[in-house]
Amino acid sequence: MSSRTLDQFLSENLDDLKSKGLYNVIDPLQSPNGPMITISGKELINLSSNNYLGLATDQRLIDAAVAAAQKYGVGAGAVRTINGTLELHVRLEEKIASFKQTEAAIAYQSGFNCNMAAISAVMDKEDAILSDELNHASIIDGCRLSRAQIIRFNHSDIDDLRQKAKEAKESGKYKKLMVITDGVFSMDGDIAKLPEIVEVAEEFDLMTYVDDAHGSGVLGKGAGTVKHFGLSDKVDFQIGTLSKAIGVVGGYVAGRQQLIDWLKVRSRPFLFSTALTPADVAACITAIDILQNSTELHDKLWANGDYLKKGLKALGFNIGESETPITPCIIGDEQQTQQFSKRLYEEGVYAKAIVFPTVAKGTGRVRNMPTAAHTTEMLDRALSIYEKVGKEMGLLK
Numbered sequence: 001m002s003s004r005t006l007d008q009f010l011s012e013n014l015d016d017l018k019s020k021g022l023y024n025v026i027d028p029l030q031s032p033n034g035p036m037i038t039i040s041g042k043e044l045i046n047l048s049s050n051n052y053l054g055l056a057t058d059q060r061l062i063d064a065a066v067a068a069a070q071k072y073g074v075g076a077g078a079v080r081t082i083n084g085t086l087e088l089h090v091r092l093e094e095k096i097a098s099f100k101q102t103e104a105a106i107a108y109q110s111g112f113n114c115n116m117a118a119i120s121a122v123m124d125k126e127d128a129i130l131s132d133e134l135n136h137a138s139i140i141d142g143c144r145l146s147r148a149q150i151i152r153f154n155h156s157d158i159d160d161l162r163q164k165a166k167e168a169k170e171s172g173k174y175k176k177l178m179v180i181t182d183g184v185f186s187m188d189g190d191i192a193k194l195p196e197i198v199e200v201a202e203e204f205d206l207m208t209y210v211d212d213a214h215g216s217g218v219l220g221k222g223a224g225t226v227k228h229f230g231l232s233d234k235v236d237f238q239i240g241t242l243s244k245a246i247g248v249v250g251g252y253v254a255g256r257q258q259l260i261d262w263l264k265v266r267s268r269p270f271l272f273s274t275a276l277t278p279a280d281v282a283a284c285i286t287a288i289d290i291l292q293n294s295t296e297l298h299d300k301l302w303a304n305g306d307y308l309k310k311g312l313k314a315l316g317f318n319i320g321e322s323e324t325p326i327t328p329c330i331i332g333d334e335q336q337t338q339q340f341s342k343r344l345y346e347e348g349v350y351a352k353a354i355v356f357p358t359v360a361k362g363t364g365r366v367r368n369m370p371t372a373a374h375t376t377e378m379l380d381r382a383l384s385i386y387e388k389v390g391k392e393m394g395l396l397k
């Protein structure tokens with residue numbers, strides 16, 4: 001018998017979400033998550049995946065995954081510290097460290113897990129964290145879990161960060177201070193002002209933590225935002241995901257050997273959750289190998305990003321201030337944004353509407369994620385659908 005309290009809680013809250021149009025219905029894919037996808041039998045141009053380089057469907061990764069599953073089986077069998085560490089995990093961590101130009105690295109089961117793990121292994125209730133107000137949910141949850149004081153600074157506002165860092169330092173209330181930022185902000189495609197953030201960190205002795213989920217594989221010729229700015233020896237924690245440009249699943253911290261040694265004995269998802277599967281790990285190693293040996297996919301991604309941006313701008317859409325291939329198409333009104341995304345879908349483009357509370361009220365947008373796997377024909381077709389729907393809805397002249 002189910003609890004009446006639970007039933008009441010769920011009905012009330014589900015009804016509330018549905019009445020506000022905030023209940024997210026999930027459309028399962030009937031195809032791989034490539035540049036074209038199939039949903040409910042309908043073929044669509046996919047502009048909503050984080051598979052930036054097209055590696056999620058790359059045959060070289062698939063072959064590596066199959067070979068690893070045949071050699072090691074489908075599961076790691078235990079947590080890393082019992083006997084779930086296969087030689088493949090060690091190779092992956094060495095590979096990440098060489099990719100990121102750090103002394104060492106540690107891999108986790110997801111990027112989300114990684115932020116929960118790393119922040120709480122180092123920070124505690126006597127500490128404070130300066131966190132960009134637009135940081136990802138996993139950073140926010142990792143900060144909360146650590147029980148440190150969270151001090152939010154205005155998005156990419158270095159004066160605000162400096163002022164708050166100064167106050168925190170001079171208050172004498174905290175043992176350790178850390179500044180955390182995304183490397184690339186996924187809703188607008190803007191890049192964190194890392195050189196200035198590092199300067200403030202040096203001034204007030206802050207640890208530096210950069211979550212480069214959307215910058216790895218994309219900036220710094222693939223090595224990420226920290227490399228893009230030449231700051232590999234200035235950032236303490238370089239976080240990344242293996243699920244976006246790398247195309248598989250997992251997350252990691254790259255940094256100094258001592259930091260990684262500490263995370264291996266103190267970060268709870270490493271100690272208490274089963275290791276990444278052999279197939280995932282082998283595919284990740286192959287992906288990083290590809291990125292280290294060629295910039296072809298990276299260059300294609302940027303070329304496609306520029307092409308889509310120019311096309312949308314020429315049509316008259318507001319594409320914001322993105323500095324990366326992420327291309328928002330800002331509509332404003334929430335309902336109109338939802339309607340726009342729905343019409344794009346009907347015409348053959350899958351581009352999700354992103355509205356409040358994920359972004360500020362009145363800045364609803366359809367977010368486009370071009371990838372290296374899109375062809376010019378696909379992008380041209382998407383642009384002509386944008387034009388048709390934009391005109392039909394009175395969004396374009």
Ligand SMILES: Cc1ncc(COP(=O)(O)O)c(C=O)c1O
Pocket residue numbers: 110111112113115136138182186211212213214241242243244249250251
């Ligand atoms: C900045 C940031 N960090 C972490 C994550 C979580 O990564 P994963 O999907 O690998 O768990 C995401 C994913 O959306 C992200 O955007």
